[in-house]
Amino acid sequence: MFGVGFVLALALAIFSIGAFGVLTRRDPLVMFISIEMMFNAANLALVDLSNYLKLVQGHALVFFVIAVAAAEVAVGLGIIIAIFRTEKDVNVDHLSELKG
Amino acid sequence: MGLNDILFAIFSFGALSSAIAVVLTRNTVHAALHFVGHLLCLAVLYCLLNAPLLGVLQVMVYAGAVMVLFVFAVMILDMGEQEHAPLFNSAGQALGAGILGALLLGLLAWGLGRGGLDQALAPAGAASLPGVETDNIAQVARSLFREGALTFEAVGILLLTAVVAVMVMAKRKLES
Secondary structure, rough: OOOOHHHHHHHHHHHHHHHHHHHHOOOOOHHHHHHHHHHHHHHHHHHHHHHOOOHHHHHHHHHHHHHHHHHHHHHHHHHHHHHHHHOOOOOOOOOOOOOO | OOHHHHHHHHHHHHHHHHHHHHHHOHHHHHHHHHHHHOOOOOOHHHHOOOHHHHHHHHHHHHHHHHHHHHHHHHHHOOHHHHHHOOOOOOHHHHHHHHHHHHHHHHHHHHHHHHHHHHHHHHHHHHHHHOOOOOHHHHHHHHHHHOHHHHHHHHHHHHHHHHHHHHHHHHHHHHHH
8 A cells, every 4th residue: 555655655755754854954963863753764775766666775874874964963063062152142043153 | 454554544645645744844843753654655566676784774874874864963953943834935935845856746746757667668678587576685785785886885985075074074163
């Protein structure tokens, strides 16, 4: 009943919701969670297609994506906390230190 | 409609609704908890899509390690005082982002449809190796450590670099 297209559509919808979150929210943590959501949408599409094509290479790729995402979360949250320690404010609209 | 279809419907709906809840909730802690629900729904979907190893990895790495980091960051940043701030900068920005998101969705769907996904994928699907469901973990491991051995090592270096980078960032802030 639920074919390859249904899961692809679900992944597209989740990706778009994540993009919407990154564009609208000002809380850097929620923006970060939205980015993770987009990662997960890509993973879901990969798993769906490798299930459809009966290939396991997609699973290996998802494994790598999860590892890269974990490294990215560690570095990103470290940066956010470092900014908060110097600025005492993590609203992305107020962070204009890098502005030329 | 078998059990798999029912589970599929339930957890697809759960993944979608919790994703929307993450973006629309005001409280950061609630967003993080909705995201945990999203990840768990996706883990079930992975298992239903014949990828049990990735389902387990999703729960361990994402719902476990990554979310602990997120909740830890929420605790350090003390986001409670921003709870009553408006959700979006302005209605216009939210509307624009919504239109952009819908455009992105439409564009992706159009691109996939225009690419003739079914025709493009069908021959490859027929020619690929059968029986991927029966021994998934062994096959993934074979793919991971034969074709992707170099990538695997690169990921190891990446993780090491990330750990060192976070340590350097944390240390420098303590000195100043």
